[in-house]
Amino acid sequence: GDSVTQMEGPVTLSEEAFLTINCTYTATGYPSLFWYVQYPGEGLQLLLKATKADDKGSNKGFEATYRKETTSFHLEKGSVQVSDSAVYFCALSVGGNEKLTFGTGTRLTIIP
Amino acid sequence: NAGVTQTPKFQVLKTGQSMTLQCAQDMNHEYMSWYRQDPGMGLRLIHYSVGAGITDQGEVPNGYNVSRSTTEDFPLRLLSAAPSQTSVYFCASLGTGGHGYTFGSGTRLTVV
Numbered sequence: 377g378d379s380v381t382q383m384e385g386p387v388t389l390s391e392e393a394f395l396t397i398n399c400t401y402t403a404t405g406y407p408s409l410f411w412y413v414q415y416p417g418e419g420l421q422l423l424l425k426a427t428k429a430d431d432k433g434s435n436k437g438f439e440a441t442y443r444k445e446t447t448s449f450h451l452e453k454g455s456v457q458v459s460d461s462a463v464y465f466c467a468l469s470v471g472g473n474e475k476l477t478f479g480t481g482t483r484l485t486i487i488p
Numbered sequence: 489n490a491g492v493t494q495t496p497k498f499q500v501l502k503t504g505q506s507m508t509l510q511c512a513q514d515m516n517h518e519y520m521s522w523y524r525q526d527p528g529m530g531l532r533l534i535h536y537s538v539g540a541g542i543t544d545q546g547e548v549p550n551g552y553n554v555s556r557s558t559t560e561d562f563p564l565r566l567l568s569a570a571p572s573q574t575s576v577y578f579c580a581s582l583g584t585g586g587h588g589y590t591f592g593s594g595t596r597l598t599v600v
Contacts (some may be wrong), residue, residue, distance in 0.1 A: 380530075410588060419492070419578055419591030420531075464538045465530060474538070474582050475546065476589065478530035 378403045382466050382479035389456055389486055397451040397482050399440075399466035407468040409433075409442055409449040410476070413464040423451075423464070458486045491515070494579050494592035501569040501599045509595050511566040511579030512540075515588070519563040519582040521546070522554065524575040532580065537562055569599045 383398040394438040401407060408427045412420040424433030429444035438453045449466060495510045513520065521536035533546030537556040551573060553565040564579075566573060576596050580589040 386560075402537070412588075419593045420589070421582075421591070422588030425588060475521070475533055475536065476531075478523075479529040480528055 378407070378468060378477045380466050380468055380472055380477055380479035382464075382482050385463075385481070386483040386485060389484070391458055391486055391488050392455045393486075395451070395453040395456045395484070397464055397466075397484070399449045399451065401447050401449065401466075401468050401481060403447075403468055403470050405470040407470045408439070409440070410467040410469075411438070411440055411449070411451050412478075414465065414467040414468060414481070420465060434450075456484075456486050458488055460484060461486045490588050492579055492581055492592035494577075494595050497593070498594060498596050499598070501597065503571060503599060505568060505569050506553070508578055509566075509579075509597075511562050511564065511592060513562075513579075513581040513583060513590070514560065515590065516559060517581035517583045518559065520556070521570045521580050521582075521589075522549065522552070522562070522564045523578045523580065524573075525578060526575050534564065534577075546550065548563050565573055566597075571599045573597065574599045 379402045410425045411423040413423045414420045424435040426433040426442035432441045440451045459479045463483045465481045467476045492513045493576045523531040526535040532548045537543045540581040576594050579592040
């Protein structure tokens with residue numbers, strides 16, 4: 377079946393550090409890939425997405441590139457801020473199927 | 489404000505009790521779903537609906553019922569609560585504008 381594997385957390389970084397959160401996937405078809413973010417006490421919000429190979433999704437300084445050859449969709453940000461502290465989820469859906477398959481989430485804490 | 493509203497935010501139940509988690513959206517989204525979030529397991533799909541009168545099971549449906557009598561509402565019923573159902577529950581809806589899911593702020597349920 378379809379699955380998403382994320383790097384284990386928690387991740388703690390200093391402000392202005394470079395961030396990478398790894399995400400790899402297994403899918404039976406051609407998935408769309410997503411990163412969702414969950415701030416404390418809130419529901420998940422879509423951060424960025426990519427729907428086909430080599431697409432780059434970007435938002436709020438975050439980027440992720442859909443790499444079909446490595447089945448990866450790693451999340452990156454060049455300079456993190458304290459306000460980026462949250463839990464980040466990688467997810468996929470296959471072939472127009474609305475159902476999302478989520479990774480386990482990575483808790484990110486940024487210290488000043 | 490447009491969005492997904494979940495009630496209650498917190499609930500404690502005794503084993504064997506029943507209850508309904510409410511979910512309402514005002515965006516005229518056809519697709520709605522319920523997820524549970526457990527530590528180290530990400531979000532898992534319980535039930536989903538592609539429109540009024542249509543529901544289907546997700547990954548972990550046992551112990552839960554849903555109905556969809558209107559486009560706006562998608563309640564989740566726990567028939568006989570068990571400690572294994574202690575979790576955070578999220579309702580989400582999906583529109584057609586490519587903006588991804590809109591999540592509610594969650595219901596934290598404890599079964600003792």
